[in-house]
Amino acid sequence: MTLESKVPSGPMDKRWSRHKFDLKLVAPANKRKHTILVVGTGLAGASAAATLAELGYNVQAFFYHDSPRRAHSIAAQGGINAAKNYQNDGDSVHRLFYDTVKGGDFRAREANVHRLAEVSVNIIDQCVAQGVPFARDYGGELANRSFGGAQVSRTFYARGQTGQQLLLGAYSSLMRQVDLGKVKLFPRREMLDLVVIDGVARGIVCRNLVTGEFESYAGDAVLLCTGGYGNVFYLSTNAKNCNVTAAWRAARRGAFFANPCFTQIHPTCIPQSGEHQSKLTLMSESLRNDGRVWVPLKKGDTRSPREIPEAERDYFLERRYPSFGNLVPRDVASRASKAVCDEGRGVGPTGLSVYLDFAASIERDGENTIRQKYGNLFQMYEKITDDNPYEVPMRIYPAVHYTMGGLWVDYNLESTVPGLFVLGEANFSDHGANRLGASALMQGLADGYFIVPYTLGSHIAGRTLAKVTTDHPAFADAVKASRDVTTRLLAVQGSRSVDSFHRELGMTLWNNCGMARNDAGLRSAREKIRELRDQFWSNVRVTGKGEELNQTLEHAGRVADYFEFAELLVIDATERQESCGGHFREEYQTEEGEAKRNDDKFQYVAAWEFAGVGEDPKLHKEPLTFEEVHPSQRSYK
Amino acid sequence: MSESINVTLKVWRQNGPGEAGRFETYPLENVSTHASFLEMLDILNEKLINTGKMPVAFDSDCREGICGSCGLMIDGQAHGPDRETATCQLHMRRFSDGDTITIEPWRARSFPILKDLVVDRSAFDRIIEAGGYNSINAGNAPDANAILIPKIDAEAAMDAAACIGCGACVAACKNASALLFVSAKVMHFARLPQGKPERETRVARMVAKMDEEGFGSCTNTTECEAACPKGISFSNIVSLRRESMRAQCSGRSTR
Ligand SMILES: Cc1cc2nc3c(=O)[nH]c(=O)nc-3n(C[C@H](O)[C@H](O)[C@H](O)COP(=O)(O)OP(=O)(O)OC[C@H]3O[C@@H](n4cnc5c(N)ncnc54)[C@H](O)[C@@H]3O)c2cc1C
Ligand code: FES
Numbered sequence: 047m048t049l050e051s052k053v054p055s056g057p058m059d060k061r062w063s064r065h066k067f068d069l070k071l072v073a074p075a076n077k078r079k080h081t082i083l084v085v086g087t088g089l090a091g092a093s094a095a096a097t098l099a100e101l102g103y104n105v106q107a108f109f110y111h112d113s114p115r116r117a118h119s120i121a122a123q124g125g126i127n128a129a130k131n132y133q134n135d136g137d138s139v140h141r142l143f144y145d146t147v148k149g150g151d152f153r154a155r156e157a158n159v160h161r162l163a164e165v166s167v168n169i170i171d172q173c174v175a176q177g178v179p180f181a182r183d184y185g186g187e188l189a190n191r192s193f194g195g196a197q198v199s200r201t202f203y204a205r206g207q208t209g210q211q212l213l214l215g216a217y218s219s220l221m222r223q224v225d226l227g228k229v230k231l232f233p234r235r236e237m238l239d240l241v242v243i244d245g246v247a248r249g250i251v252c253r254n255l256v257t258g259e260f261e262s263y264a265g266d267a268v269l270l271c272t273g274g275y276g277n278v279f280y281l282s283t284n285a286k287n288c289n290v291t292a293a294w295r296a297a298r299r300g301a302f303f304a305n306p307c308f309t310q311i312h313p314t315c316i317p318q319s320g321e322h323q324s325k326l327t328l329m330s331e332s333l334r335n336d337g338r339v340w341v342p343l344k345k346g347d348t349r350s351p352r353e354i355p356e357a358e359r360d361y362f363l364e365r366r367y368p369s370f371g372n373l374v375p376r377d378v379a380s381r382a383s384k385a386v387c388d389e390g391r392g393v394g395p396t397g398l399s400v401y402l403d404f405a406a407s408i409e410r411d412g413e414n415t416i417r418q419k420y421g422n423l424f425q426m427y428e429k430i431t432d433d434n435p436y437e438v439p440m441r442i443y444p445a446v447h448y449t450m451g452g453l454w455v456d457y458n459l460e461s462t463v464p465g466l467f468v469l470g471e472a473n474f475s476d477h478g479a480n481r482l483g484a485s486a487l488m489q490g491l492a493d494g495y496f497i498v499p500y501t502l503g504s505h506i507a508g509r510t511l512a513k514v515t516t517d518h519p520a521f522a523d524a525v526k527a528s529r530d531v532t533t534r535l536l537a538v539q540g541s542r543s544v545d546s547f548h549r550e551l552g553m554t555l556w557n558n559c560g561m562a563r564n565d566a567g568l569r570s571a572r573e574k575i576r577e578l579r580d581q582f583w584s585n586v587r588v589t590g591k592g593e594e595l596n597q598t599l600e601h602a603g604r605v606a607d608y609f610e611f612a613e614l615l616v617i618d619a620t621e622r623q624e625s626c627g628g629h630f631r632e633e634y635q636t637e638e639g640e641a642k643r644n645d646d647k648f649q650y651v652a653a654w655e656f657a658g659v660g661e662d663p664k665l666h667k668e669p670l671t672f673e674e675v676h677p678s679q680r681s682y683k
Numbered sequence: 684m685s686e687s688i689n690v691t692l693k694v695w696r697q698n699g700p701g702e703a704g705r706f707e708t709y710p711l712e713n714v715s716t717h718a719s720f721l722e723m724l725d726i727l728n729e730k731l732i733n734t735g736k737m738p739v740a741f742d743s744d745c746r747e748g749i750c751g752s753c754g755l756m757i758d759g760q761a762h763g764p765d766r767e768t769a770t771c772q773l774h775m776r777r778f779s780d781g782d783t784i785t786i787e788p789w790r791a792r793s794f795p796i797l798k799d800l801v802v803d804r805s806a807f808d809r810i811i812e813a814g815g816y817n818s819i820n821a822g823n824a825p826d827a828n829a830i831l832i833p834k835i836d837a838e839a840a841m842d843a844a845a846c847i848g849c850g851a852c853v854a855a856c857k858n859a860s861a862l863l864f865v866s867a868k869v870m871h872f873a874r875l876p877q878g879k880p881e882r883e884t885r886v887a888r889m890v891a892k893m894d895e896e897g898f899g900s901c902t903n904t905t906e907c908e909a910a911c912p913k914g915i916s917f918s919n920i921v922s923l924r925r926e927s928m929r930a931q932c933s934g935r936s937t938r
Contacts, residue, residue: 097821112742113808115848116750132828168824175824177817177877179841186831204841210749211844218816225812233805256797285744322718324725327747426747429765429772430719495821543732545725590737594699595798597740598732 049302049653049668052456053157058674059139062161065457066500070507077102080506083250083265085237085292087114089209089487090470091271092216093494099228100219101499106263107220108232108252110287110600115217118273118285119490122209123330123423124193125201126487128166133190137198139163144675145196146485149375150450150478151627151643152677153305153651155670157457158475165496166488170202172495176215180204192373193331193483201484206330206422212487216494235261236600237292238528240268240299240466241520247466248514251524253532255600258593260525262516267465267505269498270296271490274449274471276309278608278615279560280552282446283315283328289604290611293453293472297611301461302653302666304454304474306611307619310481310628311561312447313339313379316430316440317399326445327430329402330423331483334372336407336416337440339363339383341400345390351401351439362386370682377480377628377641378682380444384561385639387443394441403439444561448486450477450628451618454653454668458501459493462653465505469493474651479627532592535602540585544602547582551575551605551612559619564632568620572613576660579609610659617654617663624648636679645677687713688780692727694739695787697796700803704796706785716776720763721746721753723775724786741800746771748912751847754854755800756787761851761910769849769912789850791859793897804850806896807864813892814885815868817877830876843871845913855910858899863907865893866923867915873926883930884938890927 054065072080080103084095087109095107111117129142142163147154170188174180180202181189190199204211223229234255241249241262249264275290276282297303314329340361342354362382364371374382383400392398408416413436417424424435431441452474459467459475470490477485558571582605590596625634625641626648634642643649651668689712697704711730714723721743728738743753748769755770757763763773778784786800794802844867852863869886872878878885901920908917930936 093821100820111744111750111752112804113751113848115808116744116752118745118750120750120847121745121747130827168822170827171824172819172821174827174830175817175819175877177840177844177872177875179837179844179871179875180827181841182832182834182837184834186833187828204844207749207845210847211841214844218811219819219821221808221812222816222818224808225814225816231808233808285750286746287744319717320715322715322722322726324719324722325746426772429748429768429774432774432776499821541733543729545729587732587735589732589735595740595801598728598738 047462047666049454049666050456051155051668052458053155054457058157058160061157062164069500070503072503072507074102078104080104081106081265082267082269082502083108083263084269084271085250086117086271086273086470086472087217087220088117088119088271088273088470089213089216089490090494091117091269092213092220093491094269094271094469094498095229096216096219096223097495097499098502099223105223105229106232106265107229108235108237108250110234110236110255112233114220114231115213117213118288119213119487120210121285122487123206123328124332125191125203125208125484126169126212127193127200127484128170128202128488129163129200130167130170132188133199135198137200141198142166142200146476146482147478147675148680149480149482151480151641151680152478152645152649152672153308153626153670154476154478156672156674161497162476162489162492165492168496169488169491173212173215176218178204178211178215191332192335196482203332206420209487212491216491238295238603239524240296240463241524242299242463243514243518243520246464246509246511249516249521251521251528253528256595258591258596260529262521262525264514264516264521266511267467267502269467269469270453270472271469271494272472274452275611276446276449278552278612279446279555280549281318281323281326281556283312283326286325289607291604291607294607294611296453296461296463296466297656299463301463301466302454302655303451303614304651304653305451305618306615306654307559307622307629308450308479308627309446310376310448310450311380311444312376313383313444314402314442315445315447316427317394317396317443327426328447329427329440329442331376333402333420333423336419337372337402337404338406339372339400339402341386341391341393351393351403360386360391367682374682375480375482380561381630383444399441399443401439402442404435405439408436448481450474450479450481454651458504459498460501460505464509467498467502469498479629531603531606532599535586535588535599535606536592538583538586538588540587542585543587544598544605547578547586548601548605548608551578551608554578555612555615559616562630562632563619565620568616571616572620575609575612575616582606582609614654614663618652621652621665622648649677686716688716688775688778690714690778691783693783693785696739696799698798700795700797714775716774718775719746719771720757720773720775721771739800740798743771748772749847751849754789754849754851756789756854758785761789761855762912767912767914769847789854791853793859793861794850794853806898807848807850807861809896810861810865810889810892811868814881814888817872818881832876836874840871840874843867843874843915843919846915847913849912851910851912852907853898855906856899857904857906858902860901860907861893861898862901862920862923863911863915863917865889866919869926870919870922882926883933883935886923886926886930887936
């Protein structure tokens with residue numbers, strides 16, 4: 047099978063308009079006849095479900111939360127980018143496009159990124175109309191701030207709760223459609239399988255998390271908006287329940303998984319405090335606008351930070367990257383922090399953290415200004431660490447945060463299974479090997495409000511879709527397959543908890559496939575994952591029954607999928623013998639220790655076809671071409 | 684400073700909706716004071732699983748106080764002893780060695796218990812469904828700066844919009860009233876120009892829906908405000924009453 051990206055031809059800035067015109071339309075009366083299954087109600091899912099319902103489709107929305115409003119998108123703090131150029135500081139669609147392609151280290155599809163930059167401006171309009179209370183200036187206009195990896199102020203925000211406000215906006219549009227009878231909600235449902243009939247995605251199987259029943263749903267298209275897989279590392283900034291199950295089960299049914307090794311490690315997270323740690327908390331990147339990152343010049347300096355004089359501090363980001371300073375992209379900042387900690391200059395009880403210091407900006411702008419900008423983040427920090435960041439510098443360390451990899455999709459956001467569309471963090475499309483701050487919210491909403499509502503037409507109007515009901519035997523097969531997994535998990539009755547397996551898997555990945563990776567480590571990780579997987583299936587202990595609310599069983603199913611997926615992640619990292627973005631292979635670096643790409647050999651998307659558990663997956667390559675932004679060694683100096 | 688403490692937990696256990704529940708007592712030793720309250724429950728569950736018992740079911744997701752999933756009655760206080768703090772943000776350093784901690788689910792007729800500490804809060808979604816939105820379709824919005832909004836109004840809207848829908852206000856109220864939740868949503872929209880076209884119908888429909896869902900009446904005890912992890916002000920309730928009155932007088936409260 048060859049991968050067809052379906053990227054239209056012609057001038058970059060005309061492609062999306064032209065494509066929209068070329069896409070088949072579905073007549074209003076016909077839309078009513080089609081049922082669309084949307085899995086996930088984060089920014090991507092809620093915006094898609096609401097918009098498709100507005101257009102007239104019948105939508106069914108599934109999610110494992112108790113309410114659509116609780117999707118992990120709610121936790122985004124910092125902001126959302128848009129090329130509005132309200133600040134008159136030289137921003138434009140082209141610049142946002144350029145920054146994103148470059149920030150992604152030339153591993154994203156140019157045409158997708160350009161489209162994203164184009165529709166970014168509509169997103170802000172849409173959100174304001176919904177009542178999203180973005181920050182404003184005294185004159186009543188929208189306020190902006192700058193974010194890592196950009197030299198213009200194009201980030202819109204709502205205090206430190208941008209994700210929450212954007213999601214509440216999308217949720218309100220969704221609930222309006224529920225009110226109008228166009229969307230039906232299915233809360234506390236976990237999608238466990240994709241039903242493919244005659245090669246086309248026609249339904250899903252879910253487990254009802256309250257009753258434990260397996261349920262089948264048929265439709266004319268399936269939209270996966272199920273978020274990222276960062277929690278495969280166990281400790282990450284993601285919400286506890288984020289997982290790869292929906293995407294992975296779709297991959298097992300034929301959807302290719304692209305660039306799984308492109309994971310983002312965020313530089314500013316609260317360091318781990320002990321064994322009990324269940325997740326890590328992000329301190330928004332926006333803090334780097336006013337906070338200065340430093341460590342002591344001397345190794346093993348145990349003085350309290352305020353006792354270390356200026357001359358004995360190393361503001362290593364400002365030193366290494368004078369033009370971007372503390373605002374270098376995430377991958378660059380994370381690696382630099384790791385490097386100083388590896389040298390023995392890290393601070394805190396474990397030596398695994400660096401300071402993020404606000405003293406200078408408090409002196410410059412006053413405590414009040416800083417409180418207005420970051421009050422809730424400072425408060426969050428204090429609650430977790432019991433330290434007051436107005437007085438002592440924050441301590442931060444990198445943590446797994448976002449996954450650029452995801453199911454492969456073409457320009458229409460359709461996967462290699464016709465009729466299966468993938469939106470938001472769950473797809474691989476726009477961020478290449480590294481995502482810039484404030485771009486995930488933009489992408490999720492772009493996909494849901496402005497892209498899939500058009501591109502879905504190519505499937506609905508472009509293919510003949512026979513009527514399918516859940517009586518089709520493919521549903522019974524899928525239900526049986528899902529039930530079998532549950533039965534097997536309950537039958538092991540071993541002696542080790544799901545959580546302990548998950549932690550060990552995460553540790554294995556973090557140590558060998560985290561901020562720095564090398565061939566030997568990756569190979570040993572693959573062996574280790576396979577061993578652990580075998581142990582899991584022979585020794586895991588899942589208490590309770592399948593026919594009830596059973597959170598241990600839910601977790602067990604997710605961890606079982608992580609074990610299969612983790613192997614693919616390290617295979618992809620092994621195969622990609624170059625460093626790019628968040629994927630840093632120690633063998634491939636410049637003399638200054640920066641990531642060194644190999645464009646001759648690796649300027650492609652790696653799309654993996656599942657071949658069976660423990661079998662080598664099959665690699666398909668989608669070559670990437672760059673017409674507008676010419677690949678160069680990224681420099682933030 | 685990392686210390687550890689020993690605590691005794693009295694936890695509400697209930698197998699399913701409508702079944703009889705009971706308290707069970709679990710001693711828990713050597714809990715790090717750096718652990719969060721939910722991490723402490725994770726440790727308990729790990730212990731229960733290792734002895735072949737059913738772990739305690741409770742909802743949580745973001746564990747940073749923003750998704751509104753978590754929510755426990757801790758020693759009779761919704762979200763526990765700290766002000767403006769969700770259960771997931773509460774840390775064990777707040778407790779002392781030897782404490783007995785009582786943990787219950789939200790208790791309200793409109794939030795039926797599903798299991799142990801997990802309740803069904805879908806009534807909140809149904810209230811939002813009854814008009815908690817602006818009726819606009821994607822694609823027809825004017826430029827975001829076309830309507831200027833005074834900073835003070837935007838901030839006031841944001842104050843109300845900060846509600847995370849956890850249900851602590853209902854749980855803390857002796858009448859299990861949902862008025863703080865409803866007023867926060869109504870006032871978020873009422874303070875913005877974009878919310879004006881449906882201002883009257885929105886408040887009328889949402890309040891009617893709240894009553895229909897069986898939430899109790901507000902008798903101004905302001906326990907809701909004290910329990911709210913986001914500091915949503917009781918003044919929203921006062922404003923909501925004015926909004927309701929305004930809507931009734933306007934003759935525009937029905938669609
Ligand atoms: C702490 C934090 C802060 C962030 N801050 C920013 C920021 O400031 N700016 C920015 O641009 N990005 C930020 N991001 C990234 C951004 O928030 C996410 O990438 C984005 O919100 C993902 O949205 P989504 O709609 O793709 O998925 P999600 O919001 O994760 O939603 C996933 C949905 O899928 C459902 N689901 C998943 N699996 C299943 C299944 N098997 N069955 C049924 N339902 C399922 C869930 O219930 C949920 O509704 C941040 C991320 C984190 C972790
Ligand atoms: S778990 Fe999200 S608010 Fe507590």
